[in-house]
Amino acid sequence: MLLDVPSFYYLALSAVLFTIGTVGVLTRRNPIVIFLCVELMLNAVNLSLITFSRTQGYDGQIFAFFVMTVAAAEVAVGLGIIVSIFRQRHNIDVDEVSILRG
Amino acid sequence: MNGGLIAFWIIAAISVITALGVVLHRNAIRSALFLVLNFVCLAVFYVFLNAQVLAAFQILVYAGAIMVLFLFVIQLLNLGGELSPTDPLVGQRAVGLLLGAGLLAGLGKAIDFARTHSPGLAPGAERVLAAERGGISQIQIIGFDLFTKYVYPFELTSILLLVGVIGVMILTKRRAGQGTTDAAGRS
Numbered sequence: 382m383l384l385d386v387p388s389f390y391y392l393a394l395s396a397v398l399f400t401i402g403t404v405g406v407l408t409r410r411n412p413i414v415i416f417l418c419v420e421l422m423l424n425a426v427n428l429s430l431i432t433f434s435r436t437q438g439y440d441g442q443i444f445a446f447f448v449m450t451v452a453a454a455e456v457a458v459g460l461g462i463i464v465s466i467f468r469q470r471h472n473i474d475v476d477e478v479s480i481l482r483g
Numbered sequence: 484m485n486g487g488l489i490a491f492w493i494i495a496a497i498s499v500i501t502a503l504g505v506v507l508h509r510n511a512i513r514s515a516l517f518l519v520l521n522f523v524c525l526a527v528f529y530v531f532l533n534a535q536v537l538a539a540f541q542i543l544v545y546a547g548a549i550m551v552l553f554l555f556v557i558q559l560l561n562l563g564g565e566l567s568p569t570d571p572l573v574g575q576r577a578v579g580l581l582l583g584a585g586l587l588a589g590l591g592k593a594i595d596f597a598r599t600h601s602p603g604l605a606p607g608a609e610r611v612l613a614a615e616r617g618g619i620s621q622i623q624i625i626g627f628d629l630f631t632k633y634v635y636p637f638e639l640t641s642i643l644l645l646v647g648v649i650g651v652m653i654l655t656k657r658r659a660g661q662g663t664t665d666a667a668g669r670s
Binding site: 385386389390391392393394396397398399400401402403404405407408409411413414416417418420421424427428431432434435438439440442443445446447449450451452453454455456457458460461462463464465467 | 485487488491495498499502503505506511514515518521522525528529531532533534536537540541544545548549552553556557559560562575576578579580582583586587590591594597598611621624625628629633636640643644646647648650651654655
């Protein structure tokens with residue numbers, strides 16, 4: 382192997398990135414930033430899937446591929462929702478749109 | 484300390500700093516640009532982990548397509564600035580940090596357990612090693628698996644994307660008599 386770093390290091394890094402993303406989702410109120418933090422969490426999980434695929438076969442890489450596809454669909458729908466909320470009330474603070482009615 | 488470990492630590496530090504930048508920065512555009520940098524760091528890790536195909540996808544799909552969509556919407560809606568400064572939910576930040584610390588502790592314990600109880604190489608790993616030795620291209624194996632073993636999930640993702648496209652069209656469609664300005668090219 383070209384760069385022999387133990388898998389454990391990658392898993393620890395993945396856990397740190399996932400936690401940073403979770404704290405961002407819990408504390409920020411701008412929905413765009415919340416989406417960015419969700420992307421961060423998805424990527425942290427992808428990192429651990431690919432780490433496992435090094436020792437467990439190619440299934441992890443294919444799963445990461447599916448995660449990317451789902452993330453793309455999720456971003457498209459989420460940004461569509463943000464655009465349509467913004468069009469109605471010109472303010473998208475998540476605490477003020479907590480009741481999901483137009 | 485060998486070269487691989489030094490490279491790992493440098494890029495890990497960059498990726499953690501950029502992740503913190505995403506969460507802590509007031510400006511949504513800068514958060515998005517920090518996230519692009521974080522994705523590039525992860526692509527480098529994928530190359531380290533011998534997953535070159537996924538590294539290419541990471542750059543093309545995430546750093547390219549998805550982040551452009553994000554930046555486009557931020558600029559379109561002019562969301563760069565911060566929202567109202569007062570915090571209506573009292574103690575949200577403290578509780579969030581507390582829950583994050585708990586999550587990190589739990590994940591750390593799980594990783595420590597996995598490190599001490601390592602199952603070793605799985606049967607599937609022989610294919611990885613054989614491909615590396617025999618010089619079989621990785622995209623060949625992944626493509627083969629995608630269209631044989633995982634053909635049903637693969638087809639389901641196409642339906643998912645179709646549903647996503649139709650859903651976005653319906654969500655952002657302007658109903659009759661609602662608004663007057665024409666905004667073409669919404670995501």
